[in-house]
Amino acid sequence: MTASWKKGLGTVASIGMIGALLAGCGTNGTTGNASTGGNASATSGKPVVGGSITLDMSQAVPDLDPAIAFDTTSAEVDYAVYEQLVTYDKGTYNIVGDLAQSWDVSPDGKTYTFHLRKGVKFSNGDPLKASDFVFELERLLDKNLQPKPSPGSQFFMDITGAQAYYNGQAKTISGVSTPDDYTLVIHLDKPEQFFLKILAMPFLSAVDPTYVKQVGNAAMDTTNAMGTGPFELQTNNQNQVVLVKNPHYWKKDSNGTQLPYLDKVTINVNNNGQLAAMHWEQGQTAFMSPWLEGGDGIPSSQYPTIMNSPKYKNLVMKQDMNAVFYYGLNTAPTIDGKANPLSNVNVRKAIEYGFDDSQIVKLNNGAVKGLNQPLPDSMEGYVKNLAPSAQYSYNVAKAKQLLAKAGYANGFTMDLWNENTEGAQKQDQAFQAMMKQIGITVNLHEVTWKDFLSKSMSGTAQAFGSGWNQDYPDASDFLNTLFNSNQIPQNNMDNYSNPQVDQWLNQAEYSTNQQQRDQLYGKVINQVMSDAVWVPLYQNVGYYCVQPWVHGFYTSPVMYDPFATIWVDPGH
Structure with a gap:
């Protein structure tokens, strides 16, 4: 199949070329036509804490900075490191709170008041504040942002005062305010039925202003990252991405165990699809997905082999x-x-x-x-x-x-x-x-x-x-x-x-x-x-090939691979 598609203002070629990306929501509470095969995502028994997984990814990450990242490769990593005000419930189109514990919408649909979770910290230990989102929004709307401006500014122009700030006619964004450290108010010029979907995109992620000013925008986009997500960045280069557990992550599972379960995720850059499929078939990698491999998730050369093999076909999930x-x-x-x-x-x-x-x-x-x-x-x-x-x-x-x-x-x-x-x-x-x-x-x-x-x-x-x-x-x-x-x-x-x-x-x-x-x-x-x-x-x-020793994996019509909930059998 052809691997390229156009999105947003730009274009994505499989999971490499810079272009527009996801976000989303809707009104469905199901995964549509998603289906799982065999025990690929089975969660039998209590999750095991610890361990690591290795993955192959066809392209290096173009942009780490969530204000700039607008391609699927970058989003795969950014969603593991950064968090937004809202996100999607597991495997559905339903919007739920992420860093926002709750929110209110005015009767005219123009004013959103978000109430942030208390006690959330960035991976360096700095506390999350409502003003951090204002800082990020100002970065999004800075048309002179270096090393390059945000391609996501288009999505936020209906916020009151956004256009004036973008044009350099105002020093602040008039439609955004923070009554206290845990309250963020956003006022729109026009109601948008899909505004929460826009907020679930990576662009308006929580970033640490002190850290950004310390390392600079260029480093934020290439080698450094500091978010509130389940993982923190250890390494990013043209050959490999390494993520390690964020010790300050706020989220716990239903048993009270702090997420994520994994200690480490190593993603090797490998643009040889046949070799990537062989690594998975040999058990060297935990899973293949569209976000890692591009296209439909299974390298085209190996699609018939995997889908017609009794050994592999029951390990394939479809979305x-x-x-x-x-x-x-x-x-x-x-x-x-x-x-x-x-x-x-x-x-x-x-x-x-x-x-x-x-x-x-x-x-x-x-x-x-x-x-x-x-x-x-x-x-x-x-x-x-x-x-x-x-x-x-x-x-x-x-x-x-x-x-x-x-x-x-x-x-x-x-x-x-x-x-x-x-x-x-x-x-x-x-x-x-x-x-x-x-x-x-x-x-x-x-x-x-x-x-x-x-x-x-x-x-x-x-x-x-x-x-x-x-x-x-x-x-x-x-x-x-x-x-x-x-x-x-x-x-x-x-x-x-x-x-x-x-x-x-x-x-x-x-x-x-x-x-x-x-x-x-x-x-x-x-x-x-x-x-x-x-x-x-x-x-x-999308086809997801998941090892039987990998648990807690699920597909989504809108989100990327769920690193936070994945756990592996002891020994793997």
């Missing part, structure tokens, strides 16, 4: 991921000064009817799920029954009829841009062959990830292969970001502009009525698919 992949069709009238046939909706519909999505699922060894719209079926707002005009089936004759209607009875030539990975090349070649059947010649341009981003995000790629992984699990993060005309061309790379769609998106963005939001987003999805802006490819499924 639907809120990530979608697609071919984008540029709707601009002209591209590079030339008329663009894809600006004709009948041409785009012809491409939809000429596409056989079952072939793409087969190319991915059946490891992915089919997709017929811009939202994964695990996301609230997913439309179970699309309007007839928004549905397409594989129909070569219908595709040819639509091309003739559009004035292209003899076909035409189009350009498709994608990254130069083995998975992308296989999919592009299959698409190329499908289009040939209906009379369209597809020229493939498979380039480096950097060059692909430069081309597609400039809005000049006629067609392109891309994907989207949630910043936070809310339909707005997909639909408003990818189809609102105000996102052209950086995120809305299709140059899609529909005033009615914009109106629905803008209304839903700040509505506090979830039913109304779902209805509006349903209209958006039906219209976008009726306009044939995307050819949906598939939605991602």
